[in-house]
Amino acid sequence: xxxxxxxxxxxxxxxxxxxCESDITSLNVDPKRPSTLPxxxxxxxxxxxxxNRMITPSVNSNISRFFTQQWSQTTYTDESxxxxxxxxxxxxxxxxxxxxxxxxxxxxxxxxxxxxxxxxDAEVTVNKKATxxxxxxxxxxxxxxxxxxxxxxxxLKPTGADQVIQPKYDDAKTIYADLIKRLDAAIATIKTSKAxxxxxxxxxxxxxxxKKFANSLKLRLxxxxxxxxxxxxxxxxxxxxxxxxxxxxxxxxxxFPGGQYAxxxxxxxSGRTDYVxxxxxxxxxxxxxxxxxxxxxxxxxxxxxxxxxxxxxxxYGSNSHVNETYVNNPNAQGDILxxxxxxxxxxxxxxxxxxxxGTATAWYDKGVLASMEYWHVAPAAAxxxxxxxxxxxxxxxxxxxxxxxxxxxxxGYEAWTFSRRLDFPKFVNPVGSDxxxxxxxxxxxxxxxxxxxxxxxxxAAKLTGGDDAxxxxxxxxx
Numbered sequence: 001x002x003x004x005x006x007x008x009x010x011x012x013x014x015x016x017x018x019x020c021e022s023d024i025t026s027l028n029v030d031p032k033r034p035s036t037l038p039x040x041x042x043x044x045x046x047x048x049x050x051x052n053r054m055i056t057p058s059v060n061s062n063i064s065r066f067f068t069q070q071w072s073q074t075t076y077t078d079e080s081x082x083x084x085x086x087x088x089x090x091x092x093x094x095x096x097x098x099x100x101x102x103x104x105x106x107x108x109x110x111x112x113x114x115x116x117x118x119x120x121d122a123e124v125t126v127n128k129k130a131t132x133x134x135x136x137x138x139x140x141x142x143x144x145x146x147x148x149x150x151x152x153x154x155x156l157k158p159t160g161a162d163q164v165i166q167p168k169y170d171d172a173k174t175i176y177a178d179l180i181k182r183l184d185a186a187i188a189t190i191k192t193s194k195a196x197x198x199x200x201x202x203x204x205x206x207x208x209x210x211k212k213f214a215n216s217l218k219l220r221l222x223x224x225x226x227x228x229x230x231x232x233x234x235x236x237x238x239x240x241x242x243x244x245x246x247x248x249x250x251x252x253x254x255x256f257p258g259g260q261y262a263x264x265x266x267x268x269x270s271g272r273t274d275y276v277x278x279x280x281x282x283x284x285x286x287x288x289x290x291x292x293x294x295x296x297x298x299x300x301x302x303x304x305x306x307x308x309x310x311x312x313x314x315x316y317g318s319n320s321h322v323n324e325t326y327v328n329n330p331n332a333q334g335d336i337l338x339x340x341x342x343x344x345x346x347x348x349x350x351x352x353x354x355x356x357x358g359t360a361t362a363w364y365d366k367g368v369l370a371s372m373e374y375w376h377v378a379p380a381a382a383x384x385x386x387x388x389x390x391x392x393x394x395x396x397x398x399x400x401x402x403x404x405x406x407x408x409x410x411x412g413y414e415a416w417t418f419s420r421r422l423d424f425p426k427f428v429n430p431v432g433s434d435x436x437x438x439x440x441x442x443x444x445x446x447x448x449x450x451x452x453x454x455x456x457x458x459x460a461a462k463l464t465g466g467d468d469a470x471x472x473x474x475x476x477x478x
Contacts, residue, residue, distance in 0.1 A: 039111035043132060044199035046104030050139055051201065051254050053096050054413060055334045056264035057275070061092040064412025067439055068405060068419050069280040069427050072308035074273055074316045081311050082435040082469065084443060090147075091445035097143055098155065105136045106156050127196040127207050130186040134214045137179045137186075138336075141221060144172045145417060146442050148473045149459040151452075152178075166452045169459035172474040173228065180221055180236055187214050187243070201254050202336075212250050215243035216337055219345045224421060226352055227477040237349045241356045244342050248374050251338040255331070262330035265410070269328045276319035280427065282307030285406065288389055291382070295326045295375040296409050311430025326375065327410055340374060341414060343367030344404040348422070351396045364391040364400060371407035397422040420476045439469040440476055 056062050057071075063079040065071045073080045084090045109132055112125060143150045152175050154167035195205040203209040222236030245251065256263040269275060277297040282305050285293045293305050297320035300306045308314030322328040346356045347363035356363070365386060372382035392399040401424030408415035419425060420440055427438045444467055448456040460467035 037111075039108050039115055039128065040197055040199040042104050042108040042111060043128070043135075043197050044201060046101050046108060047135055047201050049096070049100040049104065050135060051334050051336060052264050053093070053101065054142075054336050055411075057268045058264070059089070059274075060087045061089060061096060062412065063089055064416055065410070066310075067412060067416040068408075068425075069278045069310045070409060070412070070415065071275050071281075071322070072278040072310050072312075072314055072319070074276060074308065074314045076274065077311060077313060077432065078434075081430050081432045082439055084434075084469065085446075088446075090442040091447065093146065093442065094143075094445045097139055101139045102136060103156055105132050105139070108132050121194070123191040123194045124196070126189050127191055127194055127205075127210075130190050130214075131196045131200065131207075131210050133182055133186040134210060134217065137182050137214075138217055140175065140179055141217070142413065144175050145224070145413070145473060147444060148172050148441060148463060148471075150175070151455070166455060168455050173225075176221055176225065176475075177232065180218060180232075183214050183218050183221075184239075187211060190214075202252050209250060212243060212245050213252050213337060215240040216245045216250075216252075216342050219244055219342060219349075220337075220417075223345045223348055224417070224475045226348075226475075227421070228475050230352075233352075234354050237345075237354050237356060241346055241349070244346075245337075245339040248339050248370055251374070252336050253338070254334045256334060258330035263332040263334055265322070265332065266328055266330045269322060273316040276308040276314055276316060276321060277305065278310045279307030280310050281405075281409070282320060284402070284425070289385070290406060291377045291385060292372065292375045292406065292409070295323055295377070297321065297323055311432055335411060337414075338370070338374065340367050340371040340407040341404070343370055344400055344407065344418070347391070348396075348400050351393070351400075360393065360396065361391040364403065367407060368403055371403075375409075398424045401425060420472075423478055435469045437470040440472050441469060443467050443469055 053062065057065060059076075059079045063082075066080045066082070069080075071080075078086055079089070109129065112129055112132065115125075140152065149169040149172045151167035152170035154164040157164040157167070190207050190211050192208045192211060194207065196203075196207050196210060197205050200206075203213070218240035219237055222233050222240065225233035225236065282293065282297065285296075286305060294303075297305055300318065300320055305320045306318065308319040326332055343363050344367040346358065347360045347367060349356045350358060350363055351360040358366075368386050368389070369382055372385065373379075377385075389403070401418055401422035404418040404422075405415055405425055408418060419427070429435070429437045444456060444460065456467075463471040465471035
């Protein structure tokens, strides 16, 4: 697997951006780029790029852990004060998702359309096509959830007869509806008795797990629609829940071997003193005597956990560091979708009146216990915690929102999605913030304002408040 990733390290670098800078399309043709790489290679690299993109804490491209104030910074506090501009964070995320993930998946699909399968039957190719679609849907949904309207139907066409230099921004809700249809179509074609990609880093070609992943992703899309299209939300969630994750054994995780392919959290934090746990999260966990805190952070002394003031300078030695066994470790798992998330989505769905095979209380309980299990908390301690923090049907948004925030630790984008949809927990904008409030979206890349001006302006005009970090994506209504 390492060889596959190394081969493709530059295989589609520089291609596939949504807008083209002036008339330089000839630069998109790389005479040194291999033209005979197999679909397996393109898929493995795209999958790896997606995983890395979602879990890296690099301040150059992913500051999502600051959106829900799970970590604090020490000396340099620009990012925890929501400075997107200095390091062009919004531009980098946009480019990486379009170029390194989605364009790679497009190349995978093109290879699958023409590539012979000399030793495998056609159903394996069908499974590979389905897996490619599912990963693409995940990436597209992230772009919508991050920015709002984005180039979709006309994107990823930098060259060829169908070239589009200035792609339109498709309506975000319309994209969501299409993504759900794409998931349904992919799920319907999966042959669970056959394998998929042998280069698959998450499930190693196990299509039973990919089918569960696709249904779990459908739950995420469906519940996000709950406040803007209750009927579609209900039908989407109800059609997916029975086929979704059923335990932590189904989680979409990657086991990093270490070395050159270490967990990106470890790579970013290795030898550095830039991050400590946030007082916002640590104080909340301390107030509930949450046993997961020992897996999330290192104690300052004994069993005492102290968080640095969010958005301010903090002394590294005086505050709790990121846990060195389960998080800041070269071999720590990377997680992009798990059973706890599924359970909290279903708890919310049940509370909203959807038929999902259980009550809100039952799914909430399962979500808390699934998170405890994942983070290596003993069953007795988990049961004690749950008894002390039962589901509150009256204040259900606070109840689910708080526990999902705890459970989505180290998964910045997912924690952010829950907090925006449920409006809990309620975060305070730091005093030195560069934004008017805690971000509810990322602004569009600055270059879109010049290279795709008309389409950018149309998309920005649809946002209440314009292209601002405190404007809301279409499903974030309250």
